[in-house]
Amino acid sequence: MKQQSFSSLEQAHKKKRTKREVFLAEMDAVVPWARVEALIAQHYTKPRKGRPQMPLSAMLRIYFLQQWYGLSDPGAEEALYDMHSMRDFVGLELGRDAVPDETTILNFRHLLERHNLTQALFAEVSAYLEEHALLLRGGTIMDATLIAASPSTKNKAGKRDPQMSQTKKGNQWYFGAKMHVGVDAHSGLVHTALMTKASVHDARMTDELVRPDDRAIFGDKGYVSDKRKRAARADGVLWAVKDKRKRGRELSSAQKKLNRKHGSVRAKVEHVFRVIKCQFGYRKTRYFGLAKNTAQMFSLMALANIFMARRRLMDQSV
Structure with a gap:
């Protein structure tokens, strides 16, 4: 002692x-x-x-x-x-x-x-949660969130971070990176995480976020793809991405009802973003370039998974 x-x-x-x-x-x-x-x-x-x-x-x-x-x-x-x-x-x-x-x-x-030890850390924590039957397979919820970056040009190059970019959301412009996640539809824990510049469209990352053995895929209107929808249905996979209104046409009452039903499941993905941004205070990138920020992202995701599963882990250890 x-x-x-x-x-x-x-x-x-x-x-x-x-x-x-x-x-x-x-x-x-x-x-x-x-x-x-x-x-x-x-x-x-x-x-x-x-x-x-x-x-x-x-x-x-x-x-x-x-x-x-x-x-x-x-x-x-x-x-x-x-x-x-x-x-x-x-x-x-x-x-x-x-x-x-x-x-x-x-x-x-x-x-x-x-x-690349933070990525290994994320993989090890995921394996640990799978062993405790907390991170399951069968369904994925896809989503992305913007992480602001410093617009400062006070550096040797006199320019903003070239690996970050601008994007427009609603009527507001943002400069920074985008965090893409694939979340287990049962537990709400993250199984896949990626970081890109902010201008990368959400739908481009669909294939990287979906696991080969997923039988249900959830997402918001940013992931709409008629091609992927037909391919999923042909494979017997539930394509539960929210329908988006097409030009000159309104959504039917059945589509609106289905959107609400799928949205209640899709909402689980927002929990991890709340933990990252509100609990851990990660609202802005700390480092220059995507490599260092991606390394931090894997650490944050691993710790967010542990935080969200802590009650169940503590109950199992009793």
């Missing part, structure tokens, strides 16, 4: 737990730490000179804190010094343990990006 400081003892005996402490305790209980650390260990643990390497478990937890609370590398370092709940989650004790500086946190993130 490591000796606790007076500050930690005071925290342990306080009368109320904060929302952050409750959230972190839940995540600590449901994240498959051993499996995730095993993915990264072969790339992280290397003989080195100089000061001792920070434990992988601590660096991984700091990286997850960055995703949950929208922390930059310097912001993560500041938060560890400032918040006892975050230090406790990471397993650090001021006065006894070294707090990693922003460069160490940056290097760990670059390690994950360089070896």
Whole structure:
């Protein structure tokens, strides 16, 4: 047992737990730490000179804190010094343990990006959820959401990010990227995620979001395709994409009724976007270019799946 400081003892005996402490305790209980650390260990643990390497478990937890609370590398370092709940989650004790500086946190993130480990993390979490019968097969809900990017030109090139683009939604123009997801129609958990520039039309990503064994496909009017509809019906697949009014024609009452019926199922896809944008605060890209932002997207999706399934995972562990 490591000796606790007076500050930690005071925290342990306080009368109320904060929302952050409750959230972190839940995540600590449901994240498959051993499996995730095993993915990264072969790339992280290397003989080195100089000061001792920070434990992988601590660096991984700091990286997850960055995703949950929208922390930059310097912001993560500041938060560890400032918040006892975050230090406790990471397993650090001021006065006894070294707090990693922003460069160490940056290097760990670059390690994950360089070896495509966030995509492997997403795949491992998906496998973990499938083993617990939470991520199922049979039906997919497709959708996309816009993620704003900085329009700043204060860089060496004097231009906006060339891998981002403009698109119009309604009467408003947006600049940034687009996040495409395929969600399990039963559980509402994400099984496929992609990121493109904002100008890419939703329907272009249909084939990448649908699994080969899906027997039902749901989507909004952006995925309308008569060709895909005929092909799905020929294969015995339920094509549950909302019908779109054609020029000079109105939707029939039967089409409107069917749209409402399919829409009640399709609404599950909005839950993951609520978690990403409202719970985790990811409304704007943090990095330059699609590669780094795509790497972060896989981390966010893996953690969003765990967050949405946390109650069921905790019930199964009892």
